[in-house]
Amino acid sequence: MAGKSNGVDTSDWARTPPTSGPLWERVCKAIYNPEDKSFLGRTPKRWGIALVFYLVFYAVLAAMFAACMGVLLMLIDEKRPMYTLESSLIGANPGVASRPAVEGSFLLDNTNTSSYGIYVDELKDFFSDYTTEEWYLSRKGCKEEDSFGYPTSPCFFIKLNRIYGWKPQYYDAKSLPTDMPEHLSEYIASLTDIEQQQIWISCVDEVSNATSIEYPWGRGLPGRYYPYQNEVGYISPVLAIKVTPPANTPTTIRCRTWAKNIIYNKSLKEPSGYTRIQLYLEDNTSLNSTNTDGAEIK
Structure with missing residues (x-):
């Protein structure tokens, strides 16, 4: 029956209701309709139009993405980050770290090589890049030759995390902070x-x-x-500290760095300007000696 919508005759384009019939017949006709030779509701012509459209659409999308990536890569400097110091997420306050690195405490047993062998091996790997550095070769003590002092007087190495473009502001002997240790103040005053x-x-x-x-x-x-400016072959400077802790006693060493633009915060929640080293030296020498004497008496 002819009908009108807003004065327009819709009899020519109005969709006719689907023909009734068995379910399997309707399913088969939905997949392929022999009357108009359509597959899944589209004729070959319409499938071709849809295919061409999506090919063009995704080709343009890929071209736009490639163009954006090309511009981005052109703007990125491989050696210098776009944001540095205060404008970067890292900030301008370098973190302090120590080597060997361990989570928790260093547990050392002076009668058990395996208790400290992993730390010695880690330091060997760490200093493998330093073997050609003149300043490292000129240093005495805390070297591989003496097992870095382990286990009774272990050496730890303090360093700063790298921050591009960060430059320290030095203290001079006339403007040292009041909380600086006296022995360090006297040492600085003796230098040029x-x-x-x-x-x-x-x-x-x-x-x-x-x-x-x-x-x-x-x-x-x-x-x-x-x-630090991302130089090829750059080696971070480190400072050795040799620690001789009391045996069978938990020990915590706090190492602080001193520069005018290094912020020191003693808080354990948001620490800055220092690193902590926790260690426990277990001395079983007397126990082993007692066992040996007992065996000889028997």
Whole structure:
């Protein structure tokens, strides 16, 4: 029956209701209709139009994506990050780290080589890149030859995390902070102006004064290695500290870095400007000696 919509005769284009019939016949006709030779509701011509449309659409989309990526890669500097220091997510306050790195405490047994062998091996791997550095070769102590002092007087190595473009602001002997350890202040005062251009490091036993702390490589990180600018073959400077803790006593060493633009926050929740080293030296020498004497008596 002819009908009108808004004054327009719709009898020519109105969709006719689907023909009734068995379910299987309707399913087969929905897949392929022999009357108009359509497959899944589309004639070959309409399938061709749809195929061409999507080919063109995705080709244009791929071209736009490639163009955007090309422009982005042209703007990216492989050596210098776009955002540095305060404008970057890393910020301008370098983190302090130590090697060997371990989560939790260092457990050392002076009668069990396997308890500290992993730390010695880690340090060997770490310093494999330093073997051609003159300043490293000139240092005495805390080397592979003496197993880096393990287990009784282990050496730890303090370093700063790399931040592109960061340059330390040095203290001079006339403007040292009041909370700087006296022995470090006296050491700085004995140096020339050029020698004072270092990032100073001081370590202290948080629990007691029973731990002996030595600095066989000096007291600071030389300023000539800064700023870091992604140079090929760049090696981060490190400072060795030699720790001799009391046996069978938990020990915590706090090592702080000193520069005018290094923010120090003692909080354990948001620490900055320092690193902590927890270790426990187990001394079983007397126990082994007692067992040996008992065996000889028998």
